[in-house]
Every structure is written in C-alpha cells, then in structure tokens.
Amino acid sequence: MVNLIVFFVCAIICILGATGVVFSRNPVHSALSLVATLFGIAVLFVQMAAQFLAAVQVIVYTGAIVVLILFVIMLLGVDKEEDIDDEPLAGQRVSAYIVAGVTIVGLVVLLGLAGFNDANSNQRTGWGASTAALVTGDKSVTAPLSTSLATTRRGDVVENADPDNIKTLGRLLFTKYVFAFEVTGLLLTIAVVGAVVMARRPTDLVPQPDEPASMDDDFMADVEAESSGAH
C-alpha cells in the first residue's frame, strides 16, 4: 500500500516535470522541471532497492548536469520567454505528436508484455519467464542482486532492504565490466578535451563582412565603455 502511494506520487511528479520540460516557454523553467523529474526517478530508484543509484542520480544529474545547463543558459542570456507556437517547419508539431503517440503505444505494449508476464510468474521458469526473455533477451544473470532482495521477491520477508547494494555493484564494475569501465574513462577524457577545444576562443576567426562583430566583442566594448564612463 505504501509502495503504491509512493509510486503514484512520484509518477505524477515525473510526468508533470516532463511536460514542464517540453512545454515551458522559459528554458530556466524547463531546467527546473527537469530537476523535479530527476528527483521523482531517484525516489523510484530507492523504492526498487537501488539506493546508490538514487544518490548518484541526484548528485550527478541535478548537481552537475542541470547546473551545467543552467550555467550555459545564463551565459548565453537565453533566459527569456520564447515563442514555442512559432512553427517555421510546416507540420512539425503534428508529426511530433504522432511520433510521441506511436512511441508510447509501442513501448507500453512491449514493456507491458514483459512486465505483466514477469509479475504473474514468481518463479523464473515457465511461460512467463520465456515471454519476458522474448523481450529482454535470453536470461544470463551476471551477478544476482543481494539475497535479501531475492527473499523479498518470493514474498517471504520484506524488512531488511538490501544493505549490500554498493558492494555488489562495485564488485561487478571492477571485475566483469572493468573493460567498459576503462573505456568510460577514455570517453570522459575525450569529452573534456573536445569541450575545451570547442569552447576555446577561436584565434583564426576572420570576421565575415556580412555579419556584425561577434557577441564577445560587443560585450568587451560595453565593458570598456562602462569603465571609461565611470572614471
């Protein structure tokens, strides 16, 4: 019962936040709605005994990624209302709605098939398991989640909620997925180098005759005018 209430509250927060991201006219409001959605998903992670992922979700997503997006919004000065009803590409909005409808129907059918069959079959054998494997692929457990979760699944005990979540994940990351982990480090290095290269002020930027001076030059001119005016 508590699970149900928690799920519904979080689901409503997630859906409202997601619609807020899409339909807000102000990009800052979009970013704050994204924070609401991410928090709802973090609570759902806690509900599914993934406590460490919930913490990482809040720290990395809302603490780093959304703050980075907000920094860029403020840096570019686009924190003002924009006209989202403006439609330069004819039929773009209608096709977006159609694609969203097709996506949600297809995903609900596919995931519902797997979910309902698995919820109906407590044991991992028989018809339900094979149908879920049809969607998710052949079952090959890399490492079982902790035993307390397994007992919860069988419906015996519910009380101790998975104290070894981090240990299981850490062991998996540094044994079976260690290669993927190293490649991840390489990817992050490439991303950092790429961001530095792209955000660097271009030195060989020849001013084009048909466009005015770039934003930085205007800004620096404004600063110089203000400082000279003050003195």
Add this chain to the structure above:
Amino acid sequence: MTQLYPAMLGLSAALFAIGAMGLLRRRNPLVMIMCVELMLNAVNLTFVTFGNMLNDAAGQAIVFFVLVVAAAEVVVGLGIIVAISRRKPGATADDISVLRG
C-alpha cells in the same frame, strides 16, 4: 512491489515518449538537450526495473555507463552550443542545420 513493475515500465515509456516529443517539437538547442536527458532517464528507469525483475545486478551496473555517456554528451553538446552562439547569438536548431560554423 512486484505488481508495480508493469506500472514502472509504463511510466518510463511515457517519459521516453514525452522526451521524444519535446526533442522533435522544440527548436531551442538547450531544451533539446534537456529532452535527451529525459529520454536517457526513462531508459535508466527501465534498466533498474528489469534488473529487479530478473534479479540481476547488471541492470543497475549499466545505469552507470548511461550516466557517464549522458554527462559526456551534455559537455560536448553545450560546448557546441556555446561555440555556435558566439558566431550567431540566439541560434535555434533551424539555423544550425548546416555544420559550417
């Protein structure tokens, strides 16, 4: 808890669809990046749910890699946006359809 798994999967499907709709509908590149984050989070929720359903820790381990890819994508995407906005202030996705700077 087990009877909530289909609802979790339905919720993640709805989040993914909303994110896809926003990606197609909006033209502000920053909002488009946020919509991509929304879609990635829906997939994360699906991974964790399936990991619990199949009692498999790999469902949670792969969320780490999705997180890292999302962070790298945001960093590079925002770098591109800043570089383009330096050339053309107030550029939308329609203005940057040609990647010539």
